[in-house]
Amino acid sequence: QVELVESGGGLVQPGGSLRLSCAASGRRFTLYDMGWYRQAPRQQRELVATITHGGSTNYADSVKGRFTISRDNTKSAVYLQMNSLKPEDTAIYYCNAVHIIYKDDSWGQGTQVTVSS
Numbered sequence: 001q002v003e004l005v006e007s008g009g010g011l012v013q014p015g016g017s018l019r020l021s022c023a024a025s026g027r028r029f030t031l032y033d034m035g036w037y038r039q040a041p042r043q044q045r046e047l048v049a050t051i052t053h054g055g056s057t058n059y060a061d062s063v064k065g066r067f068t069i070s071r072d073n074t075k076s077a078v079y080l081q082m083n084s085l086k087p088e089d090t091a092i093y094y095c096n097a098v099h100i101i102y103k104d105d106s107w108g109q110g111t112q113v114t115v116s117s
Contacts, residue, residue, distance in 0.1 A: 002026035002106045004095045009111030012085055016115070020080040022095030022108060029076040032106075033098045036069060036080045038091035038113075048093070049080060053100055062088075085115045 008020040020036070035050040049059045049069035057069055068081040078095060095108040 001104075002029070002032060002097050002099075004097060004106055004108035006093065006095045006108040006111040009093060009113045011114045011116065013117055014086060014115055016085050017081070017083045018085065018113060020082065020093055020095075020111060020113075022078045022080075024076040024078070024097060030073050031100050033100055034069075034071055034078040035096040035098075036078075037094045037096055038089075039094070039110075040088075040091040043091075045094070051078065082113070085113075087115045089113060090115050 003025045005023045006020060008018060010018065012018050030053055033050065033052045036048040037045050038048050039045040047060055048063055049057065049067055051057045051069045051071050059067060066082065066084045071078045090113060092110040092112050094110045097106040
């Protein structure tokens, strides 16, 4: 079991940047694949980016070239650097963890990102 707490969301103008952080508590963070998801109003939750326990990354087409997911296993944290933000990036962003063996999912409480002038 791992507890996840997101931070770093806020209001930013189009073209701006934000860096989201997800702090994990619990045993053996290195045994989790991590991801960022987002959910806009009246929309389904969608995958934004993932990073495996080994460091391999994947991105949704809509954020490729703009977002970067990373992890720091010494700090038990995962990050999402978001550049060139667009209004359509507005959503609640959630951190996700999946144990590579047990496959159980853990979710953070979410952090609001609003891209608007």
